[in-house]
Amino acid sequence: MRIHVVAALAAVLVGALWGTEANAQRTVVVWSEGTAPKAVYPNDINGAVAEGLKxxxxxxxxxxxxxxxxxxxxxxxxxxxxxxxWWGHTKHGAVKDALVEKIVRRVRDEGMGFVALHSAHFAKPNIALMSLSETSKDLLDKVTPKGRVAAWGAYVGDSVTLTIVVKNPAHPIAKGVKDFTIKHTERYSDPYAVPTPKTIVFEGDAKLKDGSIDHSVVGLCWEIGKGKMFYFQAGHETDPVFFDANVRKIIANAVEWAAPRK
Structure with missing residues (x-):
């Protein structure tokens, strides 16, 4: 009888400990520089993204x-x-190098996830993380400015919409997401000068004002040391992209995918 009681108590204790670990609260920090127009993002872009992560x-x-x-x-x-x-646009240079080094260390050495949005491709942490592996010289020769890691082929405000196409539906970031179209007035044109991604989850077709289509990659994943990273191309600050339910689903999925295992 005593053996059964002890075994039962042990099982309850193990279950409680397992449950505590499984339900341990995790933390996501949504960072932005505070430059988005108030008419579109009254609580800035980090406010809109944080709201979508609820x-x-x-x-x-x-x-x-x-x-x-x-x-x-x-x-x-x-x-x-x-x-x-991370979302940034006009104040990349104001971010302190010492902070960038700490972010890189947390991702590479300690497994923190990193999600970069739209113009954060030129953010210091994004460039630093993308510089840890080699980028093809052929890509670097075709972007603007030439030779710069994490640069695109072009940045032009001549688009009307962006149709986001699910390229890898089996990927966790694509869970519950189907092809969709958003208003988007700035296109980034391929190529994107970065190391070869582990996965391309989304591609996109920007419809231009002249009716033509510009195709580009939109959602890419990497594994950087112990950490995971996702870049999402859409998110121009004059368009209400981060209020879109599909975009919010993608970012929420990306946060869960990038999180280190506890």
């Missing part, structure tokens, strides 16, 4: 901004962060 169960969602103390990422906050989502 669907995630068991996650603490923190908004961070360039103007915050420690540029929004103190050592304590960065060390508790499981996934960092």
């Amino acid at each position: 669907c995630l169960d068991g996650w603490e969602i923190i908004k961070a901004n360039l103007s915050d103390p420690d540029q929004g990422l103190s050592d304590e906050r960065l060390n508790q962060c499981d996934v960092l989502v």
